[in-house]
Amino acid sequence: MAAPKAFNATRGDKVFDVVNIVIMSLVLIVTLYPFLNVLAISLNESADTVKGGITIVPRVFTFENYQQIFQYEGLVRGLWVSILRTVVGTLFGLASASMLAYVLSRPDFQARKFTSIFLVVTMYVSGGMIPIYILFRDLDLLGTFWVYVLPGVVSAFNVIVIRSFMDGLPYALQESAKLDGANDFTIFWRIILPLCKPVLATIALFLAVGQWNSWFDSYLYNGRHPEWTTLQFELMKVLQSTQQGGSGQMINANDMAQKMAQISPESIKMAITIVVTVPILIVYPFLQKYFVSGMTLGAVKS
Amino acid sequence: METLTPGGTSNKSPGAPAAEADVGKRFKKQSFWRTALQQKYLYFMSLPFIIWAFVFSYLPLWGWTMAFQDFKPAKPFLDQKWVGFKHFVELFSDDRFYLALRNTLAMSVMSLVVGFIVPIIFAVLLNELRGMMFKRFVQTVSYLPHFVSWVVVAGIVTKMLSTQGGAINDLLVGLHIINEPIQFMAKGNWFWYIVTASDVWKEMGWNTIIYLAAITGIDQEQYEAARVDGANRYRQMWHITLPGIRTTISVLFIMAIGHLMQIGFEKQFLLGNNLVQEYSQVLELYALQYGLQMNRFSYGTAISIFNSVVSVILLFTVNGIFKRVSKESIM
Amino acid sequence: MVSKKAKWIAPVALASLVGLTACGGGASDSKGSGGAAADDTGPVTFSLFSADSNPNWNGMKDDVGKVITEKTGVTLNAEYAIGGDTQKVSLMIASGEYPDLIMPKGDTSKLVEAGALVDLTDLIDKYAPNIKALYANDMNRLKYSKDDQSIYILPTYTGVGQTSFDAGGGFELQLEVLKELGYPEIRTLDDYEKALKDYYAKNPTINGQPTIPLSLNADDWHIMIGVTNPAFLATGLPDNGEFYINPETYEAKLHYKRPEEKEYFRWLNKMNSEGLLDKETFTQKRDQYLAKISSGRVLGTINQEWDYSEAENALKGSSDPTMQNRIYGHFPVTLSDQYKDHSFMDVGFPGGYGIGITTNLDENQRIRAIKFLDWLASDEGQVLNNWGVEGKQYNVENGKRVIPKDIQDRKTNDNATFTKETGIGQYTLMSPHYGDGMKDKTDNYYTTNFPEQIQSAYTQPEKDALKKYNATTWKDLFPKADELGTSAWGAAYNLPAPNDPSYTVAFQKAQDVVRKRIPEAILATPDKFDAIYDGMLQELNSADIVEMENIFSQQIKNTVELWGTGK
Known part of the structure; x- marks a missing residue:
């Protein structure tokens, strides 16, 4: 990143701002995707989730997965x-x-x-x-x-x-x-x-x-x-x-099938991810303000 | 090594080294105990934690003796059978160990390079965003993937790289860059890159936070002064922001070097499959599969001692180099 | 973090098919009236550790739990492991702090070695008439080993006399394929392949997406279920885990070494080279596999039903009748008709995982504990565990136990809550018990699974297809137990694996080799198949692996001798 020579400072700055916003928007999209994907699946009916193909919008909307968790x-x-x-x-x-x-x-x-x-x-x-x-x-x-x-x-x-x-x-x-x-x-x-x-x-x-x-x-x-x-x-x-499938001894295939039929672990996993992340999201802005904006040392120096 | 910026003062106070030298001279004349008494508050503030660290980190190191025994959990310490370096000899004569070592080092070096540079660039660019709302929003979103588990991320990556409707292959075929979809996940030589890229994707935003904090520590007056001098944005980034966080970068880099051997195994395990085994096996999974899972505590301990020793050697070496070259070190 | 442990440990444990899965436990904190006389039913608390997870445990506050406490005076303070964790038992042993009762799954040998388990032989003899009657002639199979003939564990994971009423394995073909081809006989690999080919030729796409003739689940440990186990099933062997055991000499060797299995893998190689095998078989994750199955465009798969039932449920729930017809039938396909599928071979009581009493209890408490387990094994206890409380979860009409309709509906539709409230099924895994198909003195089944139920649970398309094959269940298509002989050693994957590093390390090494080479061989061009497969065999013939086979052979021989089932 060598210092540019012939740029008019202000025009250069503007170009920079535009390029920067484009880059940041790309980052935004790319990093938002996995979380939205998780959110969508957590709000999708688990039987339907098995079919795959959920991206960022739930196909069959439901709160069932969250209910499933909160009943414990x-x-x-x-x-x-x-x-x-x-x-x-x-x-x-x-x-x-x-x-x-x-x-x-x-x-x-x-x-x-x-x-x-x-x-x-x-x-x-x-x-x-x-x-x-x-x-x-x-x-x-x-x-x-x-x-x-x-x-x-x-x-x-x-x-x-x-x-x-x-x-x-x-x-x-x-x-x-x-x-x-x-x-x-x-x-x-x-x-x-x-x-x-x-x-x-x-x-x-x-x-x-x-x-x-x-x-x-x-x-x-x-x-x-x-x-x-x-x-x-x-x-x-x-x-x-919901994940008994692999760990237990598989004696009774019918029991196993019954267990697995109830709710797919995918959906529960996603709902749990959301449940544990939300509190962090709530607290975050209070901490964030300290490290996204600059401060002036000069004020305290004297 | 101070980088002076046009019209501004460097972030790292030029006074510090000088003061250090002065102080050193002055103290030589005093007796050890007198100084200690003068520094009693410093001792009060550190000694309890030193003892703490000793109890929780150093005391359990007696466990390292297991590596020199045929350890059986039920037996008292004195009844254990001592076997010297048997487990180390076994470890160093196992081909799979070297394979795991190669993969571990390859992936950790790649992620050290990429995973280090990208968050720094991201932090610097983020700092240049003018809209406060947008800046905070991008920052918040970018750290979210950190909370999505590797199971989920691995699922998304596998789907994107799929040959049947995977976004990447569709794109490449659509642009006529390739004729046939590529079986990314089946190719061992792609594996390291896939792991590294996924890792950057997931952790970039999270790893940025620490640099952002460091950037806020830079005196805003420096930017003011630079602008008065007509420095454009690139110059400000290059001559103020980067030098301003240089200490943080160095320090994190030194610590990361020490962790080269300890990269976990979760992402490799979840992104890997039976076809790429030779590239996905890493030390920690090896230690688990051939150690703990088989109740071979001694063998597992031998691996972790090897890890620790190599880590500490790497750490001291790199720390020494940095100390000499840039005066920045962690010890 | 959330799924870290869960994801890797279970697979690794299963991969070895011998249950390296472990357990653990903390201090035994509460032991109620420690000095209580062995006879009384006064209140006492036992701590229990189980290596399985069980989120529905609610401290015996359910209906069944209350009755158990009332009848025996026992309250359990139970702790369940997470994700097949193997570390807790080690910690328990290292610190010497055991729970009172323990269900250690694969970690029995660790505990025995540490002297933590109590020999139950005399206790059963003196205080446990029900347990004695239950295991009856199989008591030999409970013994730990030839050298240490103590009984440490009561096998409770398997019901005595358990019969499976339906087939969930074999080779699967879509009912729609069968229908279109006029319900052909599916007996050999050639039949199976022909059905796939014929249908594929006529229907290159399904619902606008390309048809996938054959897809397998090879994600991590599933590779055994979907790729390697079928090799011995298709060549006429019962499931002995990774081994072939010679029924005459009891010599064990890795089953891949049988020449006929090479032919099975050659068939998969051919399927791949002809484009019939899903290209993504060895790279897809399980959820991608399930998504494909539930899209209805996978004509055939080779798997156990529990491994894809989620996807099948999605198909069953579809409003489109053709989609409902894209669920699978099960066929006993073999390499040629000279082999018989041995899925339903009678291996006798296989023993296996269960519950034990630790040295944490003194003499009197041990008696109390065995009496507790004995009560669970009584007819009263078993009926309570399986059916619930009479008048609440079931009624007796004309001498028959009947589950009222509304209860049954709740059980099916809201199983988790139902289990938690009633406690039905909650205590089965810790009780010595009879399996499905066994009847008590009143001529009622002990369990709530019986044949009529299986048949009524079929969907209409399944019933139609079965009718065309003159069968009432898929099991009817499979060779019957009486054609298949017996096994002198039960099922080898159920035997405790040798704990010796010269076994465990070589076993893991063999696993690594197989999991790498088998996919490689299948995906190679046909002219390279032999070289890769033979290369694998050569790796599997290294001295340490042969030594491992010998150790296991010895284990089998010892078992046969111990059980007295030899020739």
Whole structure:
């Protein structure tokens, strides 16, 4: 993308805008399609869906697939657990990542080198499932809400992303505050954090989506504690009921046929996708505003 | 390495390195403990989490001992039979392992290149959109495919590439580029490209978010100044936006290099079929099929140790190179 | 994320046909009155883990569950696995925390190795008269192995004396094809091929879209159902999973090694080269396959009905009578008429997956647990599980159990809610029970499936077609059990697979080879077929795979000896 030479700046800008809008519109269409496809199938009668060929409009409109999902007990309770873990998990995650990031962004910090290596390595090594399970058991985390939150509190990825953002902030800001006698925590809390809103919003989104979408931990650690199972886990169970085909032993073909005849897993799968995505879509604009519009550092610099 | 833009200041404060040097000099004179006391807040803010990470990430590493045993789940640790490097020897003498390694690296390198560049371009272009509503709408829509599961995406891709009424083949035949529909899904040598393209499609918007956040961190005054100097849009993108997010790009790139071996297996599994097996088998599926699924915990652990060791070596190497060349690193 | 586990584990497990599928369980938290005497029916809670999923479980708050608790005092705290997950059992074993009762599917051997399961032999003998009467002569088949003759698992996934009333497999042809060709005899591959060809020649398109003479489902593990299993079915063998077992010597080898099967695959190769086999057979996903079937333009397929019934239901529900006629009939097609389809061979009680008691319970509690299972196995328990509560879900009229019309309608139309409310069918999988076709002392069937029902469930086009073939069910077209002999080892895919890596690794390797080479051979030009197939055989003759076959042969020999069914 070499800089153009003979362009009149304004005309060049206009051409650029048009081309850009065309490209973005193409992206829009291409990326909107899968979601609309899912939505259409979720609203289409499952017996008709089998015939294929649904694109973005339902052929035989129905809410039956959603009704099928919502008749299961435990969804509402699961929803509350999911919301709780999302909120608590995100807050814990943000707190740890931003503090660690600040500490690591301080070039004068003694243990900086050690801390960053220590953290980064955690991204690439894992002891495996069995030791982790035994650790959780020994910490008495099994069968509790905290098993969702505590293990994920420290995430090196998030720390580094936030740190790289902080590195971009003028160091002079801190220096002057320091001369005014502010301690390190005050500098972090009063000066650095407010400037980091865009990256904090991004990390909050990552954390929240991660918490919201995970179900395997619920299954693995809280399967026998229905009071703490999450929405995603309950939905997985619903989905399973329609997917018996492959897993069971096929003793009685008639039973199998009866089971499969009721509702096709395709439709349920799609409806579930919509059910779990909608809350994210609702919350999204509140976070989005922090990272789609630019901000002016100059205002705070002085 | 600072890229100075016409009339503006660079995003990465020129003060930082200088300050670092100053600070370093000053501290040398002080004793370790005195500095530590001065930095007590920094310790308060990091030490608890270090311990945390130690408990949840490092303690379970005792599990790595399994790779050197013939591990049986029911037996206590001391009763396990120790076998040295037996499982590693077996791993390194299995042809399928090398095949899986080749495919893993091929696909991860491809997605590293394409999957890295596309979101950056997209973020920069998105940033240039003038209408705020349109900008937010495009951004929102583009991240939606992230929430559509691979099962669904694989279904859509397979249908689009179908020889019977698939959109791509219809288009190519319609434009007379080809005479016969191509059996895309049956050709092993197409597989890596299909996976990479699908991945970009699904994750492009999501991966853009992080760059958008970085772009908002760029001082708007720089753009003002550039416009006053008569810099056109390309110049602004090239000389302000890209340098402004360079740190983020480098940092993500370094971390991604470390993850070259860990690309999951879901998309390969769902997009693949029996005809393209030789191109779709990846390490993590291999570890699952030949390890955990058969209760060969030791073998599975050996694979994951291999993965971790290679990842960490790659990480430190690339981190070192970046440190030397561009002063940007994650450690 | 949502479907991640579901999608891959089940297939992989099924692929091995021996159930590597697993189970697991957490801590056994509540055990009610731990010290309760073995005799009483006072309240007690048992925890249960099942490796199958069951979203309808509602903690025994249904009608049947309430009666069970009332009669036995037992409440179950049940946990069900998701997507055939194999990890929970490992975690359970690693942490030593077992549930009280467990249905581990393919993971029995892991638990036995860990010493987690209780030998039930004496418990059954002393406390479980119903269970004893139920398995009667098949008790030998419950024993774990030749070296360890304990009974760890009561097989509950299969009903004792189970009879299938209809054929759901074989080779399928559209009723419309049969009709247009005047209901020809479909007995051999030549007959089948000719029918496809003749109809295709006359009808190159259906509803304006190109006709597909033959399409198969080869998506992931379905390749076994749709492509490789038919090879032994068409060459006169019963289903023994991936193996051919010599009935005289009990030597097992991969069934692909039989020369006659090569001829079957050669036939598929020919079908492909003549353009009769769907070009997308090996690349399409299951939903594309189903979409084609439900468009009515696939003349024939080779599959089990449960694998395409969704598509057939769409056709049945169509308002167009020709479309209704595009569902499939089932035929026992073989390579030539010297072979007989062995789908309905009597393999005896196959045993298989079931329920066990863990060491988590003490002596008294174990007695309590076996008594609970014994009650479920009683006539009272079985009728309750299958039919529900008398006066509520069924009535007795003139000594016959009858399901009222409105109940039956609910059962058919809103099965999920019905199951959840009534609990019918909810407890069958954990109870030792009789299968379809078995009658109790009152001359009523134990289960609610019987022949009259199957026949009345046929659509009119099916009835018409069956009539032309002088049959009342598709099963009538298949060779009868008494023509087919018996099997000394039951069905090999139901036997616990050897746990030894020298078996499991080689088995997986053989799977990889077969799944790659078979499609390759079928899609090759006919002159290359032999080279590819022979190449595959050579790969399958590597030392480790031969060793795996030997291990399995030994397993079969041990089984026959243990069961006392040898010659």
